[in-house]
Amino acid sequence: RKLSGRSRLQLGQVTFQCLYVDEDLEAAAPEKMLIKKYKDQGGAPWNTNGFGNKDPGRRRDHSLVKSNHFDALYPINLDLPVVSIQPDTYPTRRFLSKLKMDLPFNLRFERDSLRAKADYDLSTVVVPEEDLTVRKLVRLAMEVLPEGWQATALPGYVILYHEHELYESANVLWRKQGSELVETLLKARFDIAGDVEEDLDEE
Numbered sequence: 001r002k003l004s005g006r007s008r009l010q011l012g013q014v015t016f017q018c019l020y021v022d023e024d025l026e027a028a029a030p031e032k033m034l035i036k037k038y039k040d041q042g043g044a045p046w047n048t049n050g051f052g053n054k055d056p057g058r059r060r061d062h063s064l065v066k067s068n069h070f071d072a073l074y075p076i077n078l079d080l081p082v083v084s085i086q087p088d089t090y091p092t093r094r095f096l097s098k099l100k101m102d103l104p105f106n107l108r109f110e111r112d113s114l115r116a117k118a119d120y121d122l123s124t125v126v127v128p129e130e131d132l133t134v135r136k137l138v139r140l141a142m143e144v145l146p147e148g149w150q151a152t153a154l155p156g157y158v159i160l161y162h163e164h165e166l167y168e169s170a171n172v173l174w175r176k177q178g179s180e181l182v183e184t185l186l187k188a189r190f191d192i193a194g195d196v197e198e199d200l201d202e203e
Contacts, residue, residue, distance in 0.1 A: 002052070005104030005134075006074040046070060050156075050196040055106045061152075061159060065169045068193035071156030075171060075188075076105045078135040078153055085137065087129040092144055093120040095127075096160070099137055106157035115162050119145055134158075135172075142174045142181050149176045155188060 003011055038044035051070040056063070065072050084102045085095075093111075100107040110116040123144040127137075138151050138158060151160040153172040164175070173184045 001104045003074075003104075005077055005080050007077045009074045048195040049073075055108060055157065058108075061154065061167060062165075063169075064189060064191035065155050066192065066194055066196060067190040069155070069190075069196055071154075072169075072188075072190050075155045076134070076153065076157065078138075078172060079133045080104075082132050082134060082137055085127055085132065087127050090125045090127065091120070092123045092125055092141065095125040096120075096141060099141070103134065103158075107160070108157065109160040110162055113162070119149070119162075138174060139181060139183070142176060145176055147176045147178055150174065 003009055003014060035044050035047045039047065049068055049070050050066075082099075082102060085098060090098070096107070096109050100109070125140050125144055127140065138153075138160075141160065142149060142151050148162050148164070149160065150163050150165065151158060151174040152165070152167055152170050154167060154169055155171065166173070168189045170186050171188050173186060175182050175184070
């Protein structure tokens with residue numbers, strides 16, 4: 001499912017193999033041996049490169065993504081069609097929650113602040129009868145929120161907060177300036193290649 005939401009990846013060219021390890025064996029040791037064996041042979045390319053639908057958490061949004069990270073190699077596809085959201089009028093919080101559930105990558109949005117509660121309660125998203133992409137759906141949410149809100153497409157996920165921040169690894173930025181929604185394309189910066197450490201701070 002995650003692969004279906006990525007750019008630069010042909011699903012027809014992706015193959016998958018798995019190996020079941022006897023449950024009597026301690027799982028981590030044989031897994032590490034197998035990864036090392038296949039990496040030495042040029043295989044296991046997605047091990048230690050961040051593959052997976054993990055949310056690194058708010059603390060890591062400003063971190064530079066490594067250039068060999070799965071998200072840098074195969075960034076999210078903002079022009080991906082989304083057919084699961086039907087034309088209707090949605091309370092903004094419910095719309096964002098549904099979008100989060102339906103996307104093949106993470107969407108994290110401000111939830112519990114007093115500002116978020118007020119702005120979500122005072123707005124509704126009208127989904128029109130037309131072909132919709134991730135980009136159009138993010139724009140629909142941003143258009144109903146007041147000035148000060150920002151959505152950011154990072155290489156592996158989208159965030160939406162009341163803020164005015166520039167993230168170095170960001171690809172696209174949507175900002176509400178007065179009543180106008182401004183979409184800015186950015187050139188993402190990446191860190192040097194290396195193994196990706198799993199240090200999750202999920203929010």
